[in-house]
Amino acid sequence: xxxxxxxxxxxxxxxxxxxxxxxxxxxxxxxxxxxxxxxxxxxxxxxxxxxxxxxxxxxxxxxxxxxxxxxxxxxxxxxxxxxxxxxxxxxxxxxxxxxxxxxxxxxxxxxxxxxxxxxxxxxxxxxxxxxxxxxxxxxxxxxxxxxxxxxxxxxxxxxxxxxxxxxxxxxxxxxxxxxxxxxxxxxxxxxxxxxxxxxxxxxxxxxxxxxxxxxxxxxxxxxxxxxxxxxxxxxxxxxxxxxxxxxxxxxxxxxxxxxxxxxxxxxxxxxxxxxxxxxxxxxxxxxxxxxxxxxxxxxxxxxxxxxxxxxxxxxxxxxxxxxxxxxxxxxxxxxxxxxxxxxxxxxxxxxxxxxxxxxxxxxxxxxxxxxxxxxxxxxxxxxxxxxxxxxxxxxxxxxxxxxxxxxxxxxxxxxxxxxxxxxxxxxxxxxxxxxxxxxxxxxxxxxxxxxxxxxxxxxxxxxxxxxxxxxxxxxxxxxxxxxxxxxxxxxxxxxxxxxxxxxxxxxxxxxxxxxx
Amino acid sequence: xxxxxxxxxxxxxxxxxxxxxxxxxxxxxxxxxxxxxxxxxxxxxxxxxxxxxxxxxxxxxxxxxxxxxxxxxxxxxxxxxxxxxxxxxxxxxxxxxxxxxxxxxxxxxxxxxxxxxxxxxxxxxxxxxxxxxxxxxxxxxxxxxxxxxxxxxxxxxxxxxxxxxxxxxxxxxxxxxxxxxxxxxxxxxxxxxxxxxxxxxxxxxxxxxxxxxxxxxxxxxxxxxxxxxxxxxxxxxxxxxxxxxxxxxxxxx
Numbered sequence: 019x020x021x022x023x024x025x026x027x028x029x030x031x032x033x034x035x036x037x038x039x040x041x042x043x044x045x046x047x048x049x050x051x052x053x054x055x056x057x058x059x060x061x062x063x064x065x066x067x068x069x070x071x072x073x074x075x076x077x078x079x080x081x082x083x084x085x086x087x088x089x090x091x092x093x094x095x096x097x098x099x100x101x102x103x104x105x106x107x108x109x110x111x112x113x114x115x116x117x118x119x120x121x122x123x124x125x126x127x128x129x130x131x132x133x134x135x136x137x138x139x140x141x142x143x144x145x146x147x148x149x150x151x152x153x154x155x156x157x158x159x160x161x162x163x164x165x166x167x168x169x170x171x172x173x174x175x176x177x178x179x180x181x182x183x184x185x186x187x188x189x190x191x192x193x194x195x196x197x198x199x200x201x202x203x204x205x206x207x208x209x210x211x212x213x214x215x216x217x218x219x220x221x222x223x224x225x226x227x228x229x230x231x232x233x234x235x236x237x238x239x240x241x242x243x244x245x246x247x248x249x250x251x252x253x254x255x256x257x258x259x260x261x262x263x264x265x266x267x268x269x270x271x272x273x274x275x276x277x278x279x280x281x282x283x284x285x286x287x288x289x290x291x292x293x294x295x296x297x298x299x300x301x302x303x304x305x306x307x308x309x310x311x312x313x314x315x316x317x318x319x320x321x322x323x324x325x326x327x328x329x330x331x332x333x334x335x336x337x338x339x340x341x342x343x344x345x346x347x348x349x350x351x352x353x354x355x356x357x358x359x360x361x362x363x364x365x366x367x368x369x370x371x372x373x374x375x376x377x378x379x380x381x382x383x384x385x386x387x388x389x390x391x392x393x394x395x396x397x398x399x400x401x402x403x404x405x406x407x408x409x410x411x412x413x414x415x416x417x418x419x420x421x422x423x424x425x426x427x428x429x430x431x432x433x434x435x436x437x438x439x440x441x442x443x444x445x446x447x448x449x450x451x452x453x454x455x456x457x458x459x460x461x462x463x464x465x466x467x468x469x470x471x472x473x474x475x476x477x478x479x480x481x482x483x484x485x486x487x488x489x490x491x492x493x494x495x496x497x498x499x500x501x502x503x504x505x506x507x508x509x510x511x512x513x514x515x516x517x518x519x520x521x522x523x524x525x526x527x528x529x530x531x532x533x534x
Numbered sequence: 535x536x537x538x539x540x541x542x543x544x545x546x547x548x549x550x551x552x553x554x555x556x557x558x559x560x561x562x563x564x565x566x567x568x569x570x571x572x573x574x575x576x577x578x579x580x581x582x583x584x585x586x587x588x589x590x591x592x593x594x595x596x597x598x599x600x601x602x603x604x605x606x607x608x609x610x611x612x613x614x615x616x617x618x619x620x621x622x623x624x625x626x627x628x629x630x631x632x633x634x635x636x637x638x639x640x641x642x643x644x645x646x647x648x649x650x651x652x653x654x655x656x657x658x659x660x661x662x663x664x665x666x667x668x669x670x671x672x673x674x675x676x677x678x679x680x681x682x683x684x685x686x687x688x689x690x691x692x693x694x695x696x697x698x699x700x701x702x703x704x705x706x707x708x709x710x711x712x713x714x715x716x717x718x719x720x721x722x723x724x725x726x727x728x729x730x731x732x733x734x735x736x737x738x739x740x741x742x743x744x745x746x747x748x749x750x751x752x753x754x755x756x757x758x759x760x761x762x763x764x765x766x767x768x769x770x771x772x773x774x775x776x777x778x779x780x781x782x783x784x785x786x787x
Contacts, residue, residue: 291628292665292666297627310627375624377622381636383586384586384611384622385611385636385639386611386639386641387639523589527587531582531587
């Protein structure tokens with residue numbers, strides 16, 4: 019039965035893929051393979067770091083304590099990565115719930131869905147890497163059942179925490195945001211200090227390493243490491259196995275019942291009365307259509323996180339890059355990040371131009387207002403806000419960061435950056451159209467798929483390097499090329515702007531009608 | 535007699551698969567008109583075309599005396615409202631925000647609008663949802679809300695696609711009362727349904743649509759004559775061939 023369920027979900031997943039998404043999927047799969055090889059390789063390198071004579075000569079500071087510390091740091095960082103990447107999406111509750119009406123027993127479905135989540139490639143990669151990493155460090159054969167149970171328990175706990183975390187984000191957004199800023203800032207500052215003067219830092223803290231080692235052993239990665247490396251004693255192993263097995267059993271039992279409950283009882287809708295004036299405010303300043311659109315964007319739960327991420331990354335990195343000063347690299351990174359802020363905002367509001375309202379466009383088509391005007395008003399409103407931020411950032415760069423380049427260079431480069439992505443987003447809104455949805459319960463990824471976000475981030479940095487890397491005497495030519503391209507893209511956008519409603523009717527309307 | 539809607543030789547196909555074939559239909563102004571037909575007859579497609587959501591391959595449509603084309607489109611839409619199945623709402627708006635937004639788009643004066651909304655909500659017992667987002671409403675309340683919005687735009691021609699689906703019996707009675715009141719004020723109401731009882735008592739004229747064609751147009755006089763000997767159900771079955779299928783063919787059941 020589970021093979022049929024896997025097949026069904028796989029078919030469902032494939033049937034929704036467009037050609038472009040298939041290409042993205044192939045890219046993402048390659049990324050996963052590279053990641054697996056990297057993780058496995060890093061694990062092996064970290065473990066056998068002190069086993070060759072050459073390394074002992076090259077790295078004289080690598081004492082057994084430091085090596086132990088490196089393994090512990092790796093284990094804990096790996097745990098953080100595992101936590102961040104664990105995918106809880108495969109449950110696909112909304113679709114799979116329908117199987118209940120075809121006689122799929124609820125208990126069995128719940129169990130199979132949880133197995134399916136475990137089979138997700140990303141989850142498999144991390145769990146297998148843990149097994150390899152820990153197996154290479156076992157003290158005796160008796161550690162193996164302990165470490166296998168510990169890895170399973172670890173997965174179960176991460177899954178459980180992530181589920182609850184997602185639900186918590188919605189409720190306690192501000193607290194989480196500020197805690198996150200605090201942690202990220204702290205970690206990055208520490209890493210920066212360390213990367214500038216590693217020897218002095220090592221020397222200064224060498225005497226405290228034992229304390230660090232103790233601390234890291236009590237963090238999740240360290241505990242997993244202990245499960246593989248503790249000295250076996252029959253009584254201790256029996257007690258540990260019993261304890262871990264019971265915990266694993268209880269956590270998977272909890273998943274089983276929670277999923278079953280979720281299948282049988284979809285979350286009850288609690289009527290909530292709204293009394294906000296946000297819509298009126300936006301309609302007043304941006305017009306009825308753009309106001310409505312921004313209201314949808316701003317009230318979409320996931321977008322709060324998007325805005326937070328857009329603001330946080332430059333806020334953390336730019337002061338650090340200015341402080342550390344890596345020369346040309348710093349300049350490229352700072353200018354790219356600053357140019358990416360309005361682009362990221364533009365992506366948030368424009369990449370899924372029709373997905374927020376989806377079928378509602380059918381009602382907009384019935385209104386006695388030219389549809390073309392409705393769409394144009396939306397797009398203009400969408401562009402105005404990121405454009406305002408674009409100008410604010412460009413002026414900020416020109417006044418406070420003159421070392422980044424001349425007025426003309428920065429202005430042209432930023433404009434080029436902005437129009438390039440505007441073109442991509444306009445295409446994306448037609449060719450990559452999909453309904454924006456959000457539900458922590460069903461774990462559906464909202465608004466823009468992870469694969470697209472991943473590709474976009476790469477595109478931003480590739481374009482950043484192309485636009486901002488110093489070219490010396492060739493620089494004026496690049497300015498001319500960019501100016502020419504800005505002109506060409508602007509003309510193209512203007513022409514397509516006029517064809518917005520036609521493109522909508524050709525590419526989106528049929529899908530809306532068939533979804534209806 | 536004036537016609538609110540004249541359709542001539544209307545043809546619509548999806549990927550060369552015909553859905554409507556040279557359809558002719560005329561609906562008198564100020565009447566309640568019912569279009570009935572089995573599943574897949576083409577009712578929703580026809581409503582989709584008439585409300586501007588779908589294009590068509592051939593034929594002509596005249597609504598309230600104006601030929602349906604791009605130059606008249608907005609003028610026509612000003613006097614047309616619709617309630618589709620499932621109803622279309624702005625999901626992130628509250629019921630009140632939704633209605634005021636739609637009225638704003640139709641250019642309805644805001645003076646006195648709140649009182650009208652209040653009385654309609656009260657009549658259909660949805661007052662408690664005034665400030666609740668429409669995506670939280672039950673399907674019956676959604677239908678009633680869409681109906682309220684359509685009425686408030688003061689249309690001359692009102693399209694109702696399966697208007698009573700998911701609505702409770704009391705509210706159906708109240709909706710029928712409102713529809714009759716609208717007719718008295720001169721509004722033309724075009725109802726589509728596959729449930730014959732819905733249109734039997736409410737509509738003046740009825741047309742039967744089957745496989746993309748109008749099989750019969752029964753005006754009130756003809757209906758009176760036919761219904762002397764049989765009910766609408768039997769008349770419908772006469773036109774829409776059942777193919778001689780009987781439950782006896784399911785011998786295994």
